Amino acid sequence: MRRYLPVGAAALVVVVLALVFANPVALDVLFFMLIYAVLGQGWNWISGYGGQVSFGHALFFGCGAYASAVFALHSLSPWLALVAGVAVALVLAVGIGLPCFTLRKHYFSIATIAVAAIGEIVVRNTDFLGGSSGIEMPIEPSSLANLQFSYKLPYVALALLLFVAVQAATLYFEDSRIGYYLRAIRANQDAAASVGIDGRRWKLVAFAGGACFCALAGSLYAQSTLFVDPESVLSLGISIAIALVGVVGGVGSVWGPALGAVIYIFLSKYVAALLGGSGRGIDLIIYGGLIVLVAAVRPGGLAGALAPLFRKRKLARRKLA
Amino acid sequence: MSGENALAVRGLQMRYGALRVLEGLDFDARAGRITALIGPNGAGKSTAFACIAGATRATAGSVRLFGRELAGVPAYAVARLGLVRTYQIVQTFADMTVLEAVTVGALLRHPRLDVARDAALQVLERVGLARRADVLGKALTIADKKRLELARALAAEPRVLLLDEVLAGLTPAEGRAAVELVRGIANDGISIVMVEHVMETLIPLADHVIVLSAGRCIFDGLAAAALADPAVIEAYLGRP
Numbered sequence: 343m344r345r346y347l348p349v350g351a352a353a354l355v356v357v358v359l360a361l362v363f364a365n366p367v368a369l370d371v372l373f374f375m376l377i378y379a380v381l382g383q384g385w386n387w388i389s390g391y392g393g394q395v396s397f398g399h400a401l402f403f404g405c406g407a408y409a410s411a412v413f414a415l416h417s418l419s420p421w422l423a424l425v426a427g428v429a430v431a432l433v434l435a436v437g438i439g440l441p442c443f444t445l446r447k448h449y450f451s452i453a454t455i456a457v458a459a460i461g462e463i464v465v466r467n468t469d470f471l472g473g474s475s476g477i478e479m480p481i482e483p484s485s486l487a488n489l490q491f492s493y494k495l496p497y498v499a500l501a502l503l504l505f506v507a508v509q510a511a512t513l514y515f516e517d518s519r520i521g522y523y524l525r526a527i528r529a530n531q532d533a534a535a536s537v538g539i540d541g542r543r544w545k546l547v548a549f550a551g552g553a554c555f556c557a558l559a560g561s562l563y564a565q566s567t568l569f570v571d572p573e574s575v576l577s578l579g580i581s582i583a584i585a586l587v588g589v590v591g592g593v594g595s596v597w598g599p600a601l602g603a604v605i606y607i608f609l610s611k612y613v614a615a616l617l618g619g620s621g622r623g624i625d626l627i628i629y630g631g632l633i634v635l636v637a638a639v640r641p642g643g644l645a646g647a648l649a650p651l652f653r654k655r656k657l658a659r660r661k662l663a
Numbered sequence: 664m665s666g667e668n669a670l671a672v673r674g675l676q677m678r679y680g681a682l683r684v685l686e687g688l689d690f691d692a693r694a695g696r697i698t699a700l701i702g703p704n705g706a707g708k709s710t711a712f713a714c715i716a717g718a719t720r721a722t723a724g725s726v727r728l729f730g731r732e733l734a735g736v737p738a739y740a741v742a743r744l745g746l747v748r749t750y751q752i753v754q755t756f757a758d759m760t761v762l763e764a765v766t767v768g769a770l771l772r773h774p775r776l777d778v779a780r781d782a783a784l785q786v787l788e789r790v791g792l793a794r795r796a797d798v799l800g801k802a803l804t805i806a807d808k809k810r811l812e813l814a815r816a817l818a819a820e821p822r823v824l825l826l827d828e829v830l831a832g833l834t835p836a837e838g839r840a841a842v843e844l845v846r847g848i849a850n851d852g853i854s855i856v857m858v859e860h861v862m863e864t865l866i867p868l869a870d871h872v873i874v875l876s877a878g879r880c881i882f883d884g885l886a887a888a889a890l891a892d893p894a895v896i897e898a899y900l901g902r903p
Contacts, residue, residue, distance in 0.1 A: 519770050519779075526756050526767045532718060533754035537819045538742035538771040 349509045356502050369494035375607045376501035377559045382587035382599025383508050384555035387548040390593035393528025395451045398458030400580035402553040405431040406560025411570040414479040420489035424561045431557035435550040443542045462576040476571025489565045497566045508555050512596050592643025601644050669694040669823045669854035675724035677710050684710045686878040697855045699865050702875035708858040712825050716748040717741040745822035749812040755800035762796040768818030783818050790814045806837045826857040842868050
């Protein structure tokens with residue numbers, strides 16, 4: 343149980359922050375941090391733990407966002423849209439994973455870019471999905487049943503709930519058979535097979551599981567912005583942002599994506615605003631510099647750099663026990 | 664030397680284009696015994712292992728594990744059926760600790776992590792790596808990496824164990840310890856097929872020796888007789 347305590351602590355921090363900085367801009371930033379932490383974790387399962395780097399996770403984010411948008415347009419319950427988004431993401435993940443997981447390393451990454459690009463083009467050319475101009479969702483009365491609220495706080499609360507669930511699932515995942523198997527596959531798939539590990543099967547499970555998180559994040563995002571278009575949820579830029587959140591925070595670590603999301607959103611929301619009109623793109627330069635720094639100095643990411651502090655304590659505790 | 668065949672290899676053939684690595688290999692490995700597969704460099708020993716374990720698909724031929732055909736069965740499924748291999752070039756899970764890596768092996772028979780971890784600790788105790796349980800695989804010496812490979816394979820609780828040069832590169836003292844370990848594993852009833860270069864350590868250890876040369880079996884019999892066989896001497900030293 344002790345392993346799950348940090349999740350509670352993180353949730354408490356978010357709650358305190360939300361109540362202290364109760365202005366809409368700060369809550370918006372908090373909301374996006376949580377959404378990206380969830381997206382990064384969805385990426386982390388297959389790409390961090392499993393070592394199969396995906397540059398197409400926007401596709402699953404888009405599944406959730408578009409499911410919510412389409413359901414809203416037809417006055418269907420947004421809660422059903424959550425289920426539908428997850429279902430579509432699952433089907434896509436399995437459909438993409440089955441052929442693509444025969445590819446190794448970079449070839450898999452390239453395939454994910456291609457598949458996500460196809461997804462974006464298909465949506466841009468489908469009238470039912472709003473084409474290139476996207477879907478504006480009708481405004482409904484503020485209620486939990488409608489998943490729409492006239493103020494920001496409930497969205498943050500829902501995102502926090504999702505984040506907590508995803509973190510808890512990841513803690514469980516990391517300390518069970520699938521977590522061990524994925525790390526073994528990342529290290530050496532042939533050696534893993536020699537002790538009975540079906541690489542493709544476990545990669546599929548991790549890919550599909552992570553895709554579900556991304557779809558849920560996509561639905562929540564759509565409910566809060568009430569506008570979905572290919573540029574904002576399906577573009578390569580979003581896929582890369584998701585991957586970068588995972589890389590900066592630390593691949594294959596429970597807290598890496600959360601850390602990466604805090605840094606990424608902070609930079610993209612605040613630095614850009616701080617520097618005003620003249621500073622456009624400065625946040626990206628800083629973020630890019632950070633990635634170069636992490637790659638050069640700490641390939642394990644920021645969480646990897648902090649991990650030894652915690653590990654020492656853990657070892658000491660084991661010796662005492 | 665009667666008894667059931669753990670492994671029956673028939674007409675195993677492996678070709679890469681025009682290159683013929685294995686040309687119809689036949690041999691049996693008896694259950695609960697140590698069978699040695701030796702031969703000069705390039706004889707096809709490691710390729711034979713890869714084909715038997717399902718890591719590479721043989722061009723033709725049949726491999727039976729306690730009577731069950733393995734042709735076309737993928738490597739992970741072969742391991743589940745009870746045949747596990749180690750690698751000549753050690754394939755450690757670099758960023759996992761020794762205990763974690765062996766636990767990965769143990770998870771094959773014990774899906775619950777805590778049970779698998781206990782099983783892994785027992786195997787580590789047995790191969791003499793328990794003290795290094797919390798060290799990363801990549802930080803081990805060569806001898807310990809080989810022990811780790813053996814431990815990981817043992818943790819998967821095989822019926823047949825293929826050992827690819829577990830004795831090579833060890834100091835004499837380490838080699839003797841490894842020989843004792845292998846003998847102990849065989850005494851537990853696990854059938855062993857080992858590929859080895861070091862003849863003098865292998866001959867007293869093996870019950871049965873197969874000598875490969877240029878993809879064919881040129882000797883099949885008792886270990887002691889192998890050293891006196893003219894075909895074997897010729898394969899190693901050339902024609903006098």
